[in-house]
Amino acid sequence: xxxxxxxxxxxxxxxxxxxxxxxxxxPILDNDKCIKCENCYIxxxxxCIQPDENGDFKIDYDxxxxxxxCEEECPVKAITGIREEK
Amino acid sequence: xQNVKVxxxxxxxxxxxxxxxxxxxxxxxxxxQTTSVEKLAxxxxxxxxxxxxxxxxxxxxxxxxxxxxxxxxARTFTATSSQGLALMHEILxxxxxxxxPIVMMNANRALSAPINIWNDQQDxxxxxxTGWIQLYAENxxxxxxxxxxxxxxxxxxxxxxxxxxxxDGFILTHTVEPVEIPEKExxxxxxxxxxxxxxxxxxxxxxxxxxxxxxxxxxxxxxxVQKAQDVALNVIKDVHDKFAEKFGxxxxxxxxxxxxxxxxxxVLITMGSLCGTIKDVIDELKAEGKxxxxxxxxxxxxLPTEEIKEALKGAKNVAILDKDISLGLDxxxxxxxxxxxxxxxKTVNYIVGLGGRDIRKANIKEIIxxxxxxxxxxxxxxxxxxx
Ligand code: SF4
Ligand code: SF4
Numbered sequence: 001x002x003x004x005x006x007x008x009x010x011x012x013x014x015x016x017x018x019x020x021x022x023x024x025x026x027p028i029l030d031n032d033k034c035i036k037c038e039n040c041y042i043x044x045x046x047x048c049i050q051p052d053e054n055g056d057f058k059i060d061y062d063x064x065x066x067x068x069x070c071e072e073e074c075p076v077k078a079i080t081g082i083r084e085e086k
Numbered sequence: 087x088q089n090v091k092v093x094x095x096x097x098x099x100x101x102x103x104x105x106x107x108x109x110x111x112x113x114x115x116x117x118x119q120t121t122s123v124e125k126l127a128x129x130x131x132x133x134x135x136x137x138x139x140x141x142x143x144x145x146x147x148x149x150x151x152x153x154x155x156x157x158x159x160a161r162t163f164t165a166t167s168s169q170g171l172a173l174m175h176e177i178l179x180x181x182x183x184x185x186x187p188i189v190m191m192n193a194n195r196a197l198s199a200p201i202n203i204w205n206d207q208q209d210x211x212x213x214x215x216t217g218w219i220q221l222y223a224e225n226x227x228x229x230x231x232x233x234x235x236x237x238x239x240x241x242x243x244x245x246x247x248x249x250x251x252x253x254d255g256f257i258l259t260h261t262v263e264p265v266e267i268p269e270k271e272x273x274x275x276x277x278x279x280x281x282x283x284x285x286x287x288x289x290x291x292x293x294x295x296x297x298x299x300x301x302x303x304x305x306x307x308x309x310x311v312q313k314a315q316d317v318a319l320n321v322i323k324d325v326h327d328k329f330a331e332k333f334g335x336x337x338x339x340x341x342x343x344x345x346x347x348x349x350x351x352x353v354l355i356t357m358g359s360l361c362g363t364i365k366d367v368i369d370e371l372k373a374e375g376k377x378x379x380x381x382x383x384x385x386x387x388x389l390p391t392e393e394i395k396e397a398l399k400g401a402k403n404v405a406i407l408d409k410d411i412s413l414g415l416d417x418x419x420x421x422x423x424x425x426x427x428x429x430x431x432k433t434v435n436y437i438v439g440l441g442g443r444d445i446r447k448a449n450i451k452e453i454i455x456x457x458x459x460x461x462x463x464x465x466x467x468x469x470x471x472x473x
Contacts, residue, residue: 002306004246004284005185008294021302 019046023066025081031056033078040070040079089267095258096122098226098265099165099191099251102233104135105273106189109160112140112151116170117203118255119193123165145170149177149188156186157295159286161237164188167255168195168209175213181248182217182311184296185284187240188248189233190218194358194409195255196441204442205255207358210386211410211419217311219249219318220387222357224337226263229253231335232384234268237277238325244317246284254359256442268333276332315388322385341390343382344397346372350379352458353398355420356407357383360438360445367450378454383420395427403432405457409439416466425464434461437468445469 003009029040029049034057040049041057048060049070059070068081093101099122103111111130113123129135140155142148145166156162166174171192181188192210196202210220219239223229229251236249253259285295299307319341326340337343343361346368347353354364361382368378381397383389398404406425408418415422421435434457439445449469456467 002299002303002310004310005295006183006297006299006303006307007285008297009291011292017300018302019300021300 018062020062020064023064023084025066025068026061026084027059027064027066027068027070027079027081029057029059029070030078030080033076035076035078037075039073039075043069043073045069089269090264091267092262092264093226094121094260094262095223095226095229095253096120096165096191096193096260097125098230099233099253100125100129101265101267102230103163103189104129105268105270106161106163106234106237106277107135107270107274108137108163110138110140110152110155110162111164112142112148112155112162113164113166114142114145114148114170116145116167118195118259119165119167119170119191121259122191122193126163145173146177149174149181152188153177153181153184153186156181156188157184157285157287159280159282161280162186162188163190165191165193167193168197168203171209171213172197175216178213178216178218178248180296183307185246185314186248187237187246187280189236189240190248190250191229191233192250192252193255193259194252202441203255205257205409206440206442207252207254207409208411208440210250210252213250214387214419217247217315218387219247219315219322219385221249221251221385222383223251223253223258224359224361224382226258226265227335228337229258230265230267231329231333231337234273234277235322235325235329237280239318239321241280242321242325243283245314245321247311247314247318252358257359272332276329319385319388319390322388337384338382339393341385342393342397343384345380345382346377347379347381347397348400349377351377351401352403352405352454353379353381353401354405354407354450354453355381355383355424356409357386357420358409360407360409363445363447364450367447367454370447371451371454386420389423391424391427394424398428398431401431403434403457403461404428405434405436405453407436407438407453411437411440421466432457432461432463435464435466437466438470443470
């Protein structure tokens, strides 16, 4: 819900704004191919690629804006951009 | 003992703002609003009104200052007209979207070119989609009464929208009428203190106002304003009833006012000072045994479509008089808004009084005559146009 007059009462609440709706392309990460080099983790401008507890990399699609920098940077082509479908 | 002053419409507006004890006024002088802000400046200067008067270099700054002031939780008032209102256009959206209960008096005046300082309602009509509530006064007393009510409507927790009270330039702004000035105590008691809960700047609770609303949120905020406009329909009625009870003056149901509509097959619809002339004509014709009715729109936004439909149940012919024109469509705003709800009646649009052209009783009689006898449905006729 939006506050009346779009007033924002707490600091840092941009986490509530799911910027992932901007996406045209969606990166798909194949953990079987992934060599855990962390390139995507470092280069993602949205900081939305993180390893999970098993060390597998996961993309947070709520914030991924589909720039596909991760696809570009992945040395083993473990990330593929596909057209976003809603 | 009643306190009656013989004053102009702009003075009535200034008196109303004073009675509501506004905290901040920011305004730029423009004909025919000027005398109103002069009066307010005088009130502040001589200590009659304890408010901050912000001098600005344009209307864009005036309304911006008002938004800023309102965002701190201050009761805020401004006044403008025509080109000045047009210059405010950009910020009018911000005021409504940010839900700032600012009250404005607008002296209705034509827009250039050619330069014209006289009355029509094109200025406020051109702002109809900004989200502001728009009320139209018929006379100076109603101006004062509407502005007092406007604060209570705007500041209602479920409304929180800015309200524009419109009065016809020169016709009301510069002519004097006896106006009853209620006691300040009584008005303050009615309007109450503005205690903003949604927005006011304070260091202990920082907040961001006027933030970016990306595609994820923008639509919701516009929908929110629409919901508030819906709620305002009831709030306006309610505030009106309470006002009527306390001050003894009533205007229809607060949204619309009907005059001799019960027995009339032909009804005229319009807003503002023209309603006074029409009431006179209706009385004259009634004396001759002819029944005509008037539906006066007080609240143009929100537009009370249900009330309008209900009031016109018995009518066959409806003449809609617009002091504005949507060029390229050849229709006025009231007509385009109301005619779709009146499919079972003959609806005729009259464009009248643009740029201060006088609308006389004879014109009203001509309109009635034409509506009944010659007019075709959904026709547009410009009254008094030189060939
Ligand atoms: S597409 Fe861009 S935003 Fe999305 S995960 Fe890859 S680098 Fe990050
Ligand atoms: S860049 Fe490719 S290989 Fe490296 S961690 Fe990311 S997905 Fe795995």
